[in-house]
Amino acid sequence: MTSSPAATATTDVVELILRDHRRMEELFRAMRNVQADRAGALQEFSALLVAHATAEESEVYPALRRYKNVDDEDVEHSVHEHHEGNEALLALLEVEDTGSEEWDEKLEELVTAVNHHADEEERTLLNDARENVAAERRAELGAAFEQARAEQLAADCGSLENVRRLVKSSSD
Incomplete structure (x- = not known):
């Protein structure tokens, strides 16, 4: 039985974020592989990481802050980790x-920061x-996340x- 694209499509922001996380893991594997196009994988990873984090910070995190059972400190910590x-x-x-x-060495530092x-x-x-x-x-939130992410890409x-x-502006 094959699944239709509609069956796998989602706009649930949680699922979209998780999908990006899994893609980042795949790109890490490619960047570790000496036979892969490491530079190409890094280029895709860089765009995905920045677009993902920017969309989370502009669309998702502000909305989550409004829910009393979502810890504001977790949101702030996540923003800090995006800078790292x-x-x-x-x-x-x-x-x-x-x-x-x-x-x-630099790849492993990136893997550690992002996976954490x-x-x-x-x-x-x-x-x-x-x-x-x-x-x-x-x-x-998923639709807003996807739009902001697409604009960044x-x-x-x-x-x-x-x-x-981005690094300079976060350290100012």
Whole structure:
């Protein structure tokens, strides 16, 4: 039995965020593989990470703050971890040789930062959202998340210049 695209399509913000997290894990595997197009995987990862985090911060986190059973400290912590992820991403983007030891070191720093954030977010914010936010509202947030994410991707948000700008603005 095959599933139709409609059967797998969702606008539930929790599911959309989880889908991005799983794609990031796939891209990490590609970036670790010496036979893969590491630079291409990094380019896709960079765009996805920045678009994902920006969409969460602009559309999802502000809405979650309004729910009394969603911990505001978890939201603030997630924003802080996005900045850490951007810093680790920038360090990897600045490595010129994808076959170097420096690449491997900076990649592992990025993997650690992003996986730590994704794990915490899944256990705290996303579980809170599942339990406390109505399905219709999660669908509305999902649509807003997808739109903001698409706008970021269309604007080349993962470029080295943009990641540098994001890191600089978060440290000011």
